Amino acid sequence: MLRTEINELLTQTGPGTKMGDLFRRYWQPVLLAEELPENDCPPVRVKILSERLIAFRDSEGRYGLMDEFCAHRGVSLWFGRNEEGGLRCPYHGWKYDYTGQAIEVPSEPETSNFCANVKLKSYPMVKRGDVLWAYLGDPEKQPPLPEWEFVTVPEGQAFTSKRLQECNWLQALEGGIDSSHVTFLHSGNLDSDPLFKGSKGNQYNKGDLKPFFEVVDYEGGLLIGARRNAEEGHYYWRVTPWVLPNFTMVPPRGDHPVHGHFWVPIDDENCWAWSFDYHPVRQLTEAEVEAMRAGLGVHSANDESYRPLANKDNDYLMDREAQRRGETYSGIKGIALQDSSLQESMGPIVDRTKERLVATDAGIIKARQKLRKAALALAEHGTEPVGNRPEDQKVRSVAIVLPADQSFVEGIGEAMVARPGVPQTTV
Amino acid sequence: MTIPALMSSCARAATAEEAAFRIDYPLAAARNTRVVALDDAAEQIVRRACAEPWGQARFYSTTDPGHDLVTMTGEVVPLAGELEDSNTLVMVSTNGENGEAAATIGAACKVRGIMTAGLVVTPGQLTSDALFALRPYARILLVPAEEDDLLELLRATRA
Numbered sequence: 001m002l003r004t005e006i007n008e009l010l011t012q013t014g015p016g017t018k019m020g021d022l023f024r025r026y027w028q029p030v031l032l033a034e035e036l037p038e039n040d041c042p043p044v045r046v047k048i049l050s051e052r053l054i055a056f057r058d059s060e061g062r063y064g065l066m067d068e069f070c071a072h073r074g075v076s077l078w079f080g081r082n083e084e085g086g087l088r089c090p091y092h093g094w095k096y097d098y099t100g101q102a103i104e105v106p107s108e109p110e111t112s113n114f115c116a117n118v119k120l121k122s123y124p125m126v127k128r129g130d131v132l133w134a135y136l137g138d139p140e141k142q143p144p145l146p147e148w149e150f151v152t153v154p155e156g157q158a159f160t161s162k163r164l165q166e167c168n169w170l171q172a173l174e175g176g177i178d179s180s181h182v183t184f185l186h187s188g189n190l191d192s193d194p195l196f197k198g199s200k201g202n203q204y205n206k207g208d209l210k211p212f213f214e215v216v217d218y219e220g221g222l223l224i225g226a227r228r229n230a231e232e233g234h235y236y237w238r239v240t241p242w243v244l245p246n247f248t249m250v251p252p253r254g255d256h257p258v259h260g261h262f263w264v265p266i267d268d269e270n271c272w273a274w275s276f277d278y279h280p281v282r283q284l285t286e287a288e289v290e291a292m293r294a295g296l297g298v299h300s301a302n303d304e305s306y307r308p309l310a311n312k313d314n315d316y317l318m319d320r321e322a323q324r325r326g327e328t329y330s331g332i333k334g335i336a337l338q339d340s341s342l343q344e345s346m347g348p349i350v351d352r353t354k355e356r357l358v359a360t361d362a363g364i365i366k367a368r369q370k371l372r373k374a375a376l377a378l379a380e381h382g383t384e385p386v387g388n389r390p391e392d393q394k395v396r397s398v399a400i401v402l403p404a405d406q407s408f409v410e411g412i413g414e415a416m417v418a419r420p421g422v423p424q425t426t427v
Numbered sequence: 428m429t430i431p432a433l434m435s436s437c438a439r440a441a442t443a444e445e446a447a448f449r450i451d452y453p454l455a456a457a458r459n460t461r462v463v464a465l466d467d468a469a470e471q472i473v474r475r476a477c478a479e480p481w482g483q484a485r486f487y488s489t490t491d492p493g494h495d496l497v498t499m500t501g502e503v504v505p506l507a508g509e510l511e512d513s514n515t516l517v518m519v520s521t522n523g524e525n526g527e528a529a530a531t532i533g534a535a536c537k538v539r540g541i542m543t544a545g546l547v548v549t550p551g552q553l554t555s556d557a558l559f560a561l562r563p564y565a566r567i568l569l570v571p572a573e574e575d576d577l578l579e580l581l582r583a584t585r586a
Contacts, residue, residue: 001585166441213567216553269443312438345438347446354454357583359515359544362567365583366576407554409570 002352002368010371011168011349013265014050018375022245023049024137025378026388027146028264029274030125031055031132032162036063040082049136050267054078055125056098059085064098065134066122071102096120128152130160131274143388148247149396149418150260150278158278159257159292161299164307165340168349169246169271172263175339176248177363179226179240183209185338188328190253193335195277195288195297199254201399201427204228204236215363216409220244220392221370223416224363225408226251230401236427237408239398241416242367244374244387249397250298252426257284258397259298269348272306275299275336280396281423300336308337316341394418399427460515460586462577463496464488465529465560468521472548474499476577484586485509493528506532510539515584518565519546519577523556533564544580546572 002010013020028048035044036057043056045068054068054077068076070089077096081088086103088095095104100122102115124142125134129151135142150158165172175181183205190202208228216223221242230236238251249260262274275298277284284292295301300308310317316332323331332338357365377383386392396418402411415425434440435448462477462484464470470488477486477499487496487509495503510516516536518529536543545565549555552571561568569576580586 001583212562212565214562214570215567216570217572218553312441315438341438344441347441347449348443351446351449356454356585359517359542359567359580359584361583362544362569362580365579366569368583369576369579405559407558407570409553 001355001357004353006368006372007349007352009375010368011170012268013169014268018379019245019371020049021137022371022375022378022385023265024135025141025143025385026137026245027126027133027135027143028246029131029162029262029272030065030134030264032160033127033130033132036132043078043080043082043087045076045078046134047266048134049265051136053123054080054087055132056080056082056087058082058087058098062098063125063127063132064096064100064122065125066096066100067120070094071118071120072105094118098122129158144390147390147393149280149394150276152418152420153278153280156283157280158276159284159289159299160274160276161292161302162272162274162306163300163302163336163340164266164305165263165271165273165344166269166312166348167271167340167344167346168268169263169265171343171346171350172271172273172340173242173246173248174364174367175343176261176263177222177224177240177242177367178361179213179224179238179363180211180360183211185329185342186335188326189335192327193296194291195256195259196253199256199427201236201238201251201253204230204401204427208236213360213363214408215366217366217370218409220387220395221247222363222366223409227408233404234401235404235408236401237399237411239400239408239412239416241395241397242363243392243395244385245371247387247393249395251397251399252424253399254426255279257288257297258424258426260397261298273336273340279424280418281421295334295336298335300334300340308340310334310337310341312341312344396424398425400425401427454585458483458515458584458586459513460484460517460581460584461509461513462486462517462519462581462586463528463532465518465520466522466524469519469548472521472574472577473519475574476581479578479581481581481586484581489525489528489532491525491527493525493531506535510535510541513539513541515542515544515586517544517546517577517580518561519548520557520561521548523558523560526560529560529564536564542566545569546577546580548572548574548576 046053052068086095093106100120102118211226214225224240257277259277264272464473545561545568547557549571
């Protein structure tokens with residue numbers, strides 16, 4: 001249960017909001033690189049943190065992200081012409097460079113300095129891995145570029161996708177932190193999904209359906225350890241890191257690629273669920289990439305605008321027979337849609353004053369507390385947030401068997417630190 | 428696929444407008460939570476939490492072997508009686524003392540189907556005697572917990 005004002009604090013991320021200000025201290029994924037595939041390609045509309053922007057790639061390959069609307073008459077620059085080093089409004093020909101600076105206003109005299117005074121609000125956007133990242137905050141507070149392992153491994157070792165999720169970002173994030181739902185909602189996938197099946201860890205999962213949890217407060221966020229019985233005197237641990245404000249990783253299974261998510265607010269009622277898979281020390285196989293493209297694992301099959309093909313307009317293609325046969329627990333196919341169907345059904349912003357949390361929701365409770373404290377500390381004292389430093393981002397999820405009398409944090413040691421060329425710790 | 432005639436008959440009903448039609452009624456009584464301090468420093472934490480307004484939460488301390496609890500007013504009460512109508516029990520430890528009491532409480536909760544949680548209040552310490560004292564008996568542990576984690580947990584679960 002959360003008071004209304006706290007729920008609003010955590011769920012509102014537009015300009016001028018406290019949580020919005022917190023988000024504006026981090027690089028956020030805004031586009032897949034494939035959305036701006038070549039120089040002078042068509043511009044793309046971007047809405048993030050309740051700001052409407054236009055993204056384009058100019059003739060020299062520079063990425064621009066700026067106010068969607070022309071300074072002249074408010075026309076959407078999505079209709080613009082991306083040509084010769086800038087984006088030109090088709091209405092009266094005003095042209096902007098990748099920084100948002102007006103560089104041509106054809107109606108003005110050739111010697112006029114009018115352009116110099118016209119600049120659209122713009123933000124830096126960079127390519128790291130398969131992703132274009134933007135920073136929407138104070139330029140003087142810009143953190144180092146993203147160092148997440150999935151964008152720093154060699155080409156061919158990572159795959160990234162995104163899908164529209166039609167609810168507030170916090171509902172989606174909380175699903176990523178809540179390890180206890182996996183035993184139920186995703187129970188049908190361990191044996192069938194080619195990106196999960198076959199690991200020894202799956203046997204531990206299925207052999208102990210009532211895991212114990214330890215929620216460990218660490219500098220970048222939380223480590224959520226789910227503990228199951230293994231061989232005599234040992235526990236099987238699955239350790240999920242959450243890094244503020246919106247990054248989670250899923251513990252690995254066998255030699256399958258490691259995966260995780262970003263949950264990025266579009267506005268207060270929609271978010272992008274980013275999903276990535278990577279392998280620290282080998283190329284992804286063709287079969288793995290094919291499975292990911294097909295929407296298996298943590299990915300989804302989407303239309304051209306990245307909306308899942310199974311969505312609220314078709315009841316997520318509910319299959320009651322598959323539910324009855326036990327192939328899927330909820331009747332919805334695929335982990336991504338199993339999550340989003342339920343999280344969207346809660347409504348665009350769930351009323352947390354009415355929820356009935358239980359003790360096993362402690363991870364969610366603690367994450368909300370840390371988000372609230374970080375947003376308030378930034379607003380009231382200018383306290384630098386965590387999670388935007390390279391050392392916070394070089395993190396891995398872990399699956400490991402440890403002696404029963406060992407702290408899991410002590411036991412995993414360096415395994416949760418991303419190190420180039422070092423395999424993931426997995427069971 | 429059949430297209431439902433009403434929006435409320437399909438998944439598209441997940442809008443703010445449709446949320447207004449969710450029926451509104453008072454929630455049932457708060458959880459019957461018991462909070463037990465396992466050492467002196469933990470008792471101070473629990474005593475301060477006790478001063479807040481709660482629904483049906485009750486607060487105690489105990490020492491080995493843990494068959495009796497001591498209320499915040501000093502009354503000694505049997506553990507078994509205090510668990511009769513409870514459904515959640517939170518143990519608080521700062522140093523791992525009274526591990527036998529933790530075991531007694533954990534076992535009593537297990538046979539009664541009472542959810543157990545543990546707060547390991549050891550600021551800055553990821554590994555501690557308190558962790559190992561509570562680990563076998565708490566379905567969920569916060570490590571290291573801060574004092575206000577107890578308040579957050581109790582408020583969030585409507586204790």
